[in-house]
Amino acid sequence: MPGIVAHGIGGVQDLPVPAWMFYWGAAVVLVVSFVLLGVLWKTPLLTARELGRSLPAGFSRLVLGPIRIAAQTLSVVLFVLVFAAALLGDADPFRNLAPTWIYVVFWLGMPALTVVFGYVWRALSPWRALADAFVWLRELRGSEARPLAEYPARAGRWPGAGALFAFVALELAYSDPASPRALAFAIALYSYVALFGMAAFGRDTWEANGEGFAVMYRFLARIAPLYSVDGRIRLRWPLTGLAGAERAPGATAFVAVMLGSVLFDGYSRTTTWQDLVARVESPFVVDNPNLGELLVTLLSVGGLLCGIGLVALAYESACALARWTVNAPRSLTGDFLRSLVPIAFVYMLAHYFTLFAIQGQFAIPLLSDPLGRGWNLFGTADVTPDLSVVSPNTTWYVQVGALVAGHVAGLAVAHDRAITVFPERRDALRSQYALLALMVLYTVGGLWVLSRG
Amino acid sequence: MKAVVMLFAVVASALVLAGCGDDGSSETTAATTATAATSPTAPTPTTAPTPTTATTPAVPRPTTIRIVVREGRPQGGIQRPTVKKGTKVVLVIRADAGEEVHLHGYDIGRPVTPGTPVRIPFTAKLPGRFELELHHPDALLAVVEVRP
Numbered sequence: 156m157p158g159i160v161a162h163g164i165g166g167v168q169d170l171p172v173p174a175w176m177f178y179w180g181a182a183v184v185l186v187v188s189f190v191l192l193g194v195l196w197k198t199p200l201l202t203a204r205e206l207g208r209s210l211p212a213g214f215s216r217l218v219l220g221p222i223r224i225a226a227q228t229l230s231v232v233l234f235v236l237v238f239a240a241a242l243l244g245d246a247d248p249f250r251n252l253a254p255t256w257i258y259v260v261f262w263l264g265m266p267a268l269t270v271v272f273g274y275v276w277r278a279l280s281p282w283r284a285l286a287d288a289f290v291w292l293r294e295l296r297g298s299e300a301r302p303l304a305e306y307p308a309r310a311g312r313w314p315g316a317g318a319l320f321a322f323v324a325l326e327l328a329y330s331d332p333a334s335p336r337a338l339a340f341a342i343a344l345y346s347y348v349a350l351f352g353m354a355a356f357g358r359d360t361w362e363a364n365g366e367g368f369a370v371m372y373r374f375l376a377r378i379a380p381l382y383s384v385d386g387r388i389r390l391r392w393p394l395t396g397l398a399g400a401e402r403a404p405g406a407t408a409f410v411a412v413m414l415g416s417v418l419f420d421g422y423s424r425t426t427t428w429q430d431l432v433a434r435v436e437s438p439f440v441v442d443n444p445n446l447g448e449l450l451v452t453l454l455s456v457g458g459l460l461c462g463i464g465l466v467a468l469a470y471e472s473a474c475a476l477a478r479w480t481v482n483a484p485r486s487l488t489g490d491f492l493r494s495l496v497p498i499a500f501v502y503m504l505a506h507y508f509t510l511f512a513i514q515g516q517f518a519i520p521l522l523s524d525p526l527g528r529g530w531n532l533f534g535t536a537d538v539t540p541d542l543s544v545v546s547p548n549t550t551w552y553v554q555v556g557a558l559v560a561g562h563v564a565g566l567a568v569a570h571d572r573a574i575t576v577f578p579e580r581r582d583a584l585r586s587q588y589a590l591l592a593l594m595v596l597y598t599v600g601g602l603w604v605l606s607r608g
Numbered sequence: 609m610k611a612v613v614m615l616f617a618v619v620a621s622a623l624v625l626a627g628c629g630d631d632g633s634s635e636t637t638a639a640t641t642a643t644a645a646t647s648p649t650a651p652t653p654t655t656a657p658t659p660t661t662a663t664t665p666a667v668p669r670p671t672t673i674r675i676v677v678r679e680g681r682p683q684g685g686i687q688r689p690t691v692k693k694g695t696k697v698v699l700v701i702r703a704d705a706g707e708e709v710h711l712h713g714y715d716i717g718r719p720v721t722p723g724t725p726v727r728i729p730f731t732a733k734l735p736g737r738f739e740l741e742l743h744h745p746d747a748l749l750a751v752v753e754v755r756p
Contacts, residue, residue: 167713168737170753249715424737426688433686433748440680440745441705448746542713547735547756 164248164258164333167513168424169605170547172554177606180555181599184562188591191566192584199575201398201568207380207391215388223277227284234281236525241339245527248333252518252525257338258326260518263511265368266375266503273383274376276362276369282349283369286358302357311364311404316412318348318367320463323416327423328455330448370409374496378564397496397568398575402489407467410495414597415463417502421604423458466597470495473593480589481582490576491590494569498597501561505554505605509545516540554605562598566591670696670729673750677703680745687750691732699728699740701749706742709749713738 172180209215233256241253248254268275277283290300325341326332352361362369376382377396382389422428432451439447474488516538523536530536545553569590573583671691676683691697701709702725709726710717713734718726720742728740732754740750 167734168739170736170755429686429748429751433681437681437747440747444745542734 164254164514167509167542169509169550169554172551172602172606174606176551176555177602180559180602183559184595184598184602187559187563188566188595191563191570192587192591195567195570197574197580199398199571201395201571202575204392204395205398207382207389207395210388210390212387215383215386218388219383219386226275226278227287230279230281231284231288238339238342240525241335241342243526244335246335247527248335249517250524250527251335252521253335253338254333255514255517255521257342258333259511259514262326263503263507264515265372266500267511269372269375270378270500271380273379273381274372276372276376280362280366280369282346282353282366283358283362285350286353290358302360303355306356306360306364309404311406312370312409313405314352314365315367315370316405316409318345318365319371319409319412320367320416320459321345322367323412324456324459327416327420328452328459330452364403371413374410374413374493375500377493378497378500394497394564394568397493398571399493400489400572401492406492407470407488408463410492410499411463411467411470413499414495414502415466416459417499417506418466418601418604419459419462421506421601422462422607423455425604425607427607428458469593469596473589476589477586481577481586483577483586487576487586490572491569494565494572494590494594495597497561497564497568498594498601501557502601504557504561505601508553508557509550512545513540513542516544555602558598558601558605562594565594565597569594668696670698672698672700673752675699675701675740675749677701677706677742677747677749680705680742680747682747682749686748688753689750690753690755693732693735693754693756695732695754697730697732697752699730699750699752701726701728701740701742703742705745706747707744709740709742711738711740711752 237253237256240251240256244251244253265276265279293300322341322345325337329337331337349361349366352365355361356365363373364370378394379396380391380393382391382396432454435454436447436451439450470492471488474486474491477483477491478485478487517540519535519538519540523533524530525532570583570587573586573590574580577583577586671689673687673689675687699709699711701720702723703709703720704722706720706722708717708719709728711728711730713736714730716728716730718728720726732752735754735756738752738754739748740752741747742749
């Protein structure tokens with residue numbers, strides 16, 4: 156596989172957003188922002204609506220009981236299949252189910268599923284399913300399954316941020332991310348850490364802090380209109396789950412990994428970055444390709460860290476500035492963090508929806524022949540994907556539209572939080588200038604990366 | 609005061625929406641015509657008309673993109689030729705190393721014989737950006753941009 160593979164796998168790359176669309180998008184963002192500042196509500200709206208209303212008890216029991224167990228069983232079967240494909244299947248990434256399944260169906264499909272249906276990872280995580288089965292078996296034999304230790308509160312979301320970083324580094328920085336064998340190793344390592352963490356600190360505690368994907372889907376599920384509490388599924392307005400603060404240590408770092416990695420993925424496809432990589436690698440291509448690939452991997456890890464660092468620095472600075480403007484007694488970073496969640500989601504949507512639409516189709520034939528052995532399990536091995544399902548025009552409108560919509564949602568959430576925190580309306584508004592600037596920066600920055608050739 | 613702000617909001621959004629619609633369409637057409645006009649001549653300096661072999665008079669001549677690979681890297685850096693959708697393209701790669709050249713997306717691979725040019729003919733039906741790569745040793749040779 157080549158030295159440069161953006162976003163793990165995939166052959167077609169989006170054409171850059173045309174310049175005129177970039178300018179219009181940026182202009183709309185600015186106008187919408189200032190208009191919003193003036194007309195937004197004066198009393199908090201989200202918190203009051205966060206609870207929503209219960210769905211019928213029978214429906215909740217069905218979904219959270221038998222349907223959940225069926226989904227968990229299916230997820231373990233799929234997990235075993237994908238792991239077997241990665242470990243034993245064809246070494247060609249395009250003839251093996253694992254790379255397409257992991258980087259496209261799972262990595263891009265799960266966030267979309269989560270913002271619509273809520274924290275479905277509870278029923279779809281194979282690690283949670285294995286842990287649940289373990290606890291169930293122990294309880295069946297009359298013995299209790301208790302966590303081995305108390306989770307140290309000051310570790311917060313840092314282990315989760317580390318886990319997510321490890322995954323995006325494999326996807327975006329490692330020189331051979333789609334190699335089935337590399338993926339088999341990654342799956343084994345991640346599974347070990349996930350299962351160990353759940354056994355050590357408890358299933359829910361580890362999912363809230365250390366299992367990177369779970370932490371991410373918990374953030375994203377706050378956008379969703381569905382959630383469950385005390386055995387009941389509840390319906391609420393979308394985004395209302397983003398009310399409230401996020402004070403756990405490492406939470407900012409986690410969201411910065413979500414945003415910064417997508418930003419780097421976009422940037423790594425630009426001419427500037429490709430030429431830089433070629434310059435670093437080319438002296439070694441013939442004589443010492445391994446050294447060349449190692450250097451490129453290190454360079455990319457550096458770029459990834461820079462992207463994440465820039466996102467975090469911008470957020471911390473904006474919060475510090477907001478605090479200074481209104482003389483707030485304590486740091487505001489925890490208060491406004493959730494307003495970045497919609498932006499993180501639209502970054503993913505804008506960057507990856509064509510990859511999902513195009514490369515995702517390859518999962519259909521691959522499911523019938525997951526190991527590349529010429530099987531035809533479901534009779535779909537000969538399905539030929541239609542690579543022109545989305546036209547460049549559609550792509551551009553979706554990209555710009557998603558970024559602008561995420562920007563507006565982020566602003567609204569931050570505004571709602573500000574009027575909750577500051578009783579004085581004047582303070583609430585003044586605290587928003589820095590955050591408005593930050594979100595304009597994120598959105599225009601995201602647009603800029605998409606429009607770069 | 610509130611009324612003024614609301615009025616401003618409505619007017620501004622109306623302007624924005626109207627502006628998007630109008631300029632959106634007109635500029636797209638402008639952009640398309642521009643590409644149409646430039647694309648046959650636009651590809652990199654190394655581009656030249658195909659040699660007469662295998663050209664029938666009725667069919668428009670394909671766009672030829674030549675790439676020379678020396679010591680595993682493309683001469684003159686990574687090329688970024690732009691072609692219009694529907695164009696017939698022939699990539700001609702002369703490489704002194706490597707086992708295979710591969711055009712992503714269109715998914716065409718050809719074995720490499722050092723010293724002999726490899727030809728990859730294809731019709732640019734699919735818009736997007738596509739990487740042309742050399743394998744073993746691995747190097748990015750060109751990014752072919754197919755515009756709608």
